Amino acid sequence: MHMQRIRVVKEALDANNTIARANRADFDRAGVTVVNLMSAPGAGKTTLLERTLARFDEGDPSEARPRFGVIEGDVQGNLDAQRLAEWHVPVVQINTDAGFGGECHLDANMVRSALPSMPLDAIDLLVIENVGNLVCPAEFKVGEDHRVMITAVTEGEDKPLKYPLMFRACELVIVNKIDLLPHLEVDVDRIVANVKAVHPDVRCMLVSAKTGEGLDEWCEWLASRRSQPALA
Amino acid sequence: MHMQRIRVVKEALDANNTIARANRADFDRAGVTVVNLMSAPGAGKTTLLERTLARFDEGDPSEARPRFGVIEGDVQGNLDAQRLAEWHVPVVQINTDAGFGGECHLDANMVRSALPSMPLDAIDLLVIENVGNLVCPAEFKVGEDHRVMITAVTEGEDKPLKYPLMFRACELVIVNKIDLLPHLEVDVDRIVANVKAVHPDVRCMLVSAKTGEGLDEWCEWLASRRSQPALA
Numbered sequence: 001m002h003m004q005r006i007r008v009v010k011e012a013l014d015a016n017n018t019i020a021r022a023n024r025a026d027f028d029r030a031g032v033t034v035v036n037l038m039s040a041p042g043a044g045k046t047t048l049l050e051r052t053l054a055r056f057d058e059g060d061p062s063e064a065r066p067r068f069g070v071i072e073g074d075v076q077g078n079l080d081a082q083r084l085a086e087w088h089v090p091v092v093q094i095n096t097d098a099g100f101g102g103e104c105h106l107d108a109n110m111v112r113s114a115l116p117s118m119p120l121d122a123i124d125l126l127v128i129e130n131v132g133n134l135v136c137p138a139e140f141k142v143g144e145d146h147r148v149m150i151t152a153v154t155e156g157e158d159k160p161l162k163y164p165l166m167f168r169a170c171e172l173v174i175v176n177k178i179d180l181l182p183h184l185e186v187d188v189d190r191i192v193a194n195v196k197a198v199h200p201d202v203r204c205m206l207v208s209a210k211t212g213e214g215l216d217e218w219c220e221w222l223a224s225r226r227s228q229p230a231l232a
Numbered sequence: 233m234h235m236q237r238i239r240v241v242k243e244a245l246d247a248n249n250t251i252a253r254a255n256r257a258d259f260d261r262a263g264v265t266v267v268n269l270m271s272a273p274g275a276g277k278t279t280l281l282e283r284t285l286a287r288f289d290e291g292d293p294s295e296a297r298p299r300f301g302v303i304e305g306d307v308q309g310n311l312d313a314q315r316l317a318e319w320h321v322p323v324v325q326i327n328t329d330a331g332f333g334g335e336c337h338l339d340a341n342m343v344r345s346a347l348p349s350m351p352l353d354a355i356d357l358l359v360i361e362n363v364g365n366l367v368c369p370a371e372f373k374v375g376e377d378h379r380v381m382i383t384a385v386t387e388g389e390d391k392p393l394k395y396p397l398m399f400r401a402c403e404l405v406i407v408n409k410i411d412l413l414p415h416l417e418v419d420v421d422r423i424v425a426n427v428k429a430v431h432p433d434v435r436c437m438l439v440s441a442k443t444g445e446g447l448d449e450w451c452e453w454l455a456s457r458r459s460q461p462a463l464a
Binding site: 008040041042074075076077079080097102103104131132133134135136152154155156158159161162163164165177179180183184185210 | 240272273274306307308309311312329334335336363364365366367368384386387388390391393394395396397409411412415416417442
């Protein structure tokens with residue numbers, strides 16, 4: 001029983017990787033850099049994206065600003081896609097709720113199914129907002145160049161130790177909601193230390209999507225990713 | 233491919249239900265009421281349990297207080313079990329990280345494997361703290377009598393609409409961290425309205441595990457569950 005399950009899971013991950021490579025080839029051909037953005041539910045992925053799109057929208061029009069596209073992954077509904085549509089970037093919604101109450105992650109095939117609706121030739125940076133979950137999204141590549149996660153300080157200090165794969169799978173960890181630190185019994189240095197304990201080389205940024213603190217560093221990082229594929 | 237996947241998932245859920253029924257029979261035989269406690273990562277399951285155990289510990293010893301047991305589900309580590317062990321109740325840790333980075337939920341077989349370590353005849357109420365995740369735990373029964381979830385106000389107002397299965401699967405939704413409301417752009421009435429929108433008959437409690445607000449109502453509910461199996 002257990003061995004059979006392992007075989008089935010392995011086959012599913014192998015099949016996923018094959019489709020992820022096909023996605024990646026399409027992205028490369030179009031010169032699009034892809035960021036897979038992951039977090040627990042409610043850590044602030046969509047709010048960070050809203051603020052990010054606003055920031056680039058306000059920037060100097062004479063500068064070459066990246067043209068964004070967004071794929072929104074949710075079990076159900078299109079609330080996040082509606083929020084982001086305001087910024088006049090192409091947004092495609094994927095719902096994972098076909099059968100069995102909903103998949104807890106995006107996989108490469110779901111992303112592939114969204115690509116015909118995404119004008120890859122008209123964008124530079126595609127952000128894929130994954131389903132809110134600290135476990136399975138880290139196991140399913142979708143063809144991304146970069147994996148980024150958000151952990152909110154409201155989630156407590158121990159999450160890197162309890163969900164290490166997610167923290168290891170990402171090259172950048174955004175520690176969000178730092179505006180709430182004065183009201184929490186949480187030590188942000190301890191959060192960062194726990195992140196580094198499971199992934200020593202990872203980059204951490206302290207951010208408040210609400211107040212804008214740390215947004216400059218994040219937007220700089222994001223803009224400089226353009227045509228710099230890094231993930232093997 | 234898709235049909236094969238559906239078949240595999242259906243078989244897995246059927247097998248899970250069979251084991252869940254065996255667990256339930258063992259719990260019933262021992263007169264133990266079982267609560268499956270679910271939430272996103274960092275919503276406050278363990279803190280609520282700490283405060284709950286403390287509350288009952290401080291109660292009038294002449295009263296018949298429920299004897300608790302706890303099963304802790306985590307991908308990795310035993311931090312939560314360590315926190316709860318302080319209250320001198322039997323705690324069994326389940327780690328879901330065998331292979332593939334970790335399962336994102338407890339299943340009936342994992343709980344079954346923990347039962348030999350749990351003195352069922354010496355407890356009245358068994359709380360099973362599930363892996364932090366708003367999707368898959370709702371799909372896998374573990375033999376519980378009651379399903380309870382926590383949603384933290386810091387997660388925002390839209391979670392019931394985005395993860396409806398979890399909110400529908402539970403008979404009680406605890407809206408936690410209400411002490412932080414003055415610092416958030418979140419309307420708690422809107423959260424409750426969204427919960428009721430996807431599950432009209434569900435009971436909601438507003439709680440701050442940190443300040444103790446709402447704990448009386450929750451502890452009363454919990455104590456009155458003893459030997460009142462309700463879930464079909």
